[in-house]
Amino acid sequence: MHFLWSRTKKSLPNKNLALQTKLIAGLCIATIASTALLPAAQAGSVPAAPAAKPAVTAEGLLDLPALTPVMSCTDLVGFDFSSAAGSPVTITSAAVVTAGVPAPYCEVTGTIAPANTIIVRLPTEGWTQRYVQTGCGGLCGRASINIGQAAGCSIVEDGTVATATTDMGHQGQNDGSWAVNNPQAQIDFAYRGVHVTALTAKALIAKFYGQQPAFSYFTGCSDGGREGLMEAQRFPDDFDGIAAGAPANNMALQNTYHHAWNVLTNEDENGNYIxxxxxxxxxxxAVLGACDGLDGLTDGVLDDPRACDFDPASLICATGQDANTCLSAEEAAVVQRLHDGAVDEQGHQLELEISHEWGSELAWTLFVPATQRQTVPSENFALSYLRYLAEPNSPRPDFQLSDLEFTKKAFWDTMESSSYMSALDPDLQDYEESGGKLLLWHGWNDQHISPQSTLAYYDAVRQAMGAKTADSFSKLFLFPGVEHCSGGAGPNTFDVLTPVMAWVESGKTPTVIVASKTVTAEGSTAPITRPVYPYPAVARYDGSGSTSDAFNFVPYTPAKDEGPGYNWVGKKLYSSDYQTWCTANGTQLSCKPQKGRETWLTKLAQRA
Structure with a gap:
């Protein structure tokens, strides 16, 4: 055993004790199993051969032995996994799926009390000892395994990883009315549902294969990104690596002032859209005309929109100009306000200083209607939250956007009442010490969630943990021209999961992610690839070869950050003090600040 420990420890640089122990356990099981096959006379006299050092693939993943189940799929229905979840677990079905999949798997469905529906998929052959849990979007309410921007991961594509997901404790989807008189559903959606799903899925894996996964990962975008950050902040031992995309980490702000402003700032005094x-x-x-060439290429994409100093007033109609080719002064003012974000009457920012980046205008149909009296998605997002979640113990089904007060007091009342929903704690010391790796990513053209929120969180982590420590376990990738989680004018298909796996398993720090897009021109299709480097570096064309080939770009770090800073009313939300833990008391939600831990400011002072 000591020999195995020494060999494995040396073969896993930058790995923590917990991960080393998990892998060693798997190696020991294999060794014990091989010894048990020897005749009795030999078993006691022949020492077990030491486990071979796992090889590392070209992708940076450990080449772990593939395992097969030790029991039948259907027999899983008969087991009770309640002790793992800490709540009653009911397995409702377990059946092998073979049609239309890269490899057969055992699909298990069940419920974690009171109402978390889960789906777990376990390969029936060739399991590579990894577990991947996927996140949910919107207000969830539906259990559906969605790999998203991890689909390019080879071991996901070939079906050799175990996967799972949850509906996060309710079946109401994006209608927040499911939260009425249901505080446990609110807690499960906020943070508990993903956690108990991880615990249950790992218990299923251990039963089905005879051992725990060697590595566990989480990937999600939008609310799935928030879920990933919740895991790192609240349950640091659940996952070894997390890819959190476009996280709705400031949920209380996102679904109130942000989306409400999108609608209200575009209405005139009669309630008509401007x-x-x-x-x-x-x-x-006009934005592209003013700023597209700032990065050295005129390609329809801004590599850092913050460098664009576009003035919508430049489009105001001249006397006699065709109104279809210009903007009225009122329209130009709306464009500026949509870019800048929500403010109170004194001009104090009620959200981060850029709400919608220049270059993302084609995606503004999320909140800019085609016709009068059209209900835009932003209105639905805001009302669903404001009516049922912003005041969790006092639902307001008749609340209208016009009832929202754009004042500092109203802002803080809203933020404090639903603090348990937001994942803004930058003190990730426990996650870092567990050996966890965090890959944050966001599209610059995101029309739903401002990239500024992810930037502010990433900078808060660096401030809280110290830049050197933060860089050792967290990276941020910003994808030019990419809209919310996918789509957009820029190369918008990429794999965020493999870099996290390689970082965890072999210590291969992610230094570049190549994004691609297939475009059609003159009757033929051709791929465009572009490298994306960890923030603050950007890609620059090296001056030779095709600009459609990622190989012809190099990383460049600007001398100064182009950002506007984070001088807004809610900047102190990015702290450990904002996080609360909640309990369900009948039909009431009771939340209290976390106790027994020092604030991140105190920890920072101690490290200084």
């Missing part, structure tokens, strides 16, 4: 979506292409073309 700017309609027919003008968005005009605005976008």
């Amino acid at each position: 700017l309609l979506s027919g003008k968005l292409p005009l605005i976008h073309s």
Whole structure:
């Protein structure tokens, strides 16, 4: 055993004790199993051969032995996994799926009390000892395994990893009315549902294969990104690596002031829309005309929109100009306000200083309607939250956007009442000490969630943990031209999971992610690839070869950050003090600040 420990410890640089122990356990099981096959006379006299050092693949993953189940799929229905979850678990079905999949798997469905529906998929052959849990979007309410921007991961594509997901404790989807008089559903959606799913899925894996996964990962975007950050902040031992995309980590702000402002700032005194979506292409073309070449290439994509100093007033109609080719002064003012974000009457920022980046205008149809009296998605997002979640113990089904007060007091009342929903704690010391790796990513053209929120969180982590420590376990990738989680004018297909796995398993720090997009021109299709480097580096064309080939770009770190800073009313939300833990008392939700831990400011002072 000591020999195995020494060999494995040396073969896993930068790994923590917990991960080393898990891998060693798997190696020992294999050794014990091989010894048990020897005749009795030999078993006691022949020492077991030491486990071979796992090889590392070209992708940086450990080449772990593939395992097969030790029991039948259908027999899983008869087992009780309640002790693992700490709540009653009911396995409702378990059946092998073979049609239309890269490899057969055992699909298990069940419920973790009171109402967390889970789906777990376990390969019936060739399991490579890894577990991947996927996140949910919106307000969830539906259990569906969605790999998203991890689909390019080879071992996910070939079906050799175990996967799982949850509906996060309710079946109401994006209608927040499911939260009425249901505080446990609110807690499960906020943070508990993902955690108990991880515990249950690992118990299923251990039963089915005879051992725990060697490595566990989480990947998700939007609310799935928030879920990943919740795991790192609240349950640091659940996952060895997390890929959190476009995280809705400031949930209380995102679904109140942010989306409400999108709608209200575009209405006149009669409630009519000022700017309609027919003008968005005009605005976008003007933005590109002013800023597309700032990064050295005119390619329809801004590599860092913060460097763009576009003035919508430049589009105001001249006397006699065709109104279809310009903006009214009122329309131009709306465009500026949508870019800048929510403010109170004194001009104090109620959200981060850029709400919608320049270059993302074509995606503003999320909140800019095509016609009058159209209900835009932003209105639905805001009302669903404001009516049922912003005041969790006092639902307001008749609440209208016009009832929201844009004042500092109203802002803080809203933020404090639903603090348990937000994943803003930058003190990730426990996650870092567990050996966890965090890959944050966001599209610059995100029309739902401002990249500024992810930037602010990443900078808060660096401040709280110290830049050197933060860099050792966290990276941020910003994808030019990419909209919310996918789509957009820029190369928008990429794999965020393999870099996290390689970082965890072999210590291969992610230094570049190549994004791709297939475009059609003159009747033929051709791929465009572009490298994306860890923030603050950006990609720059090296001056030779095709600009459609990632190989012809190099990393460049600007001399100064282009950001506007984070001088807004809610900047102190990015702290450990904002996080609360909640309990369900009948129909009431009771939340208290976390106790027994020092604030991140105190920890920072101690480290200084």
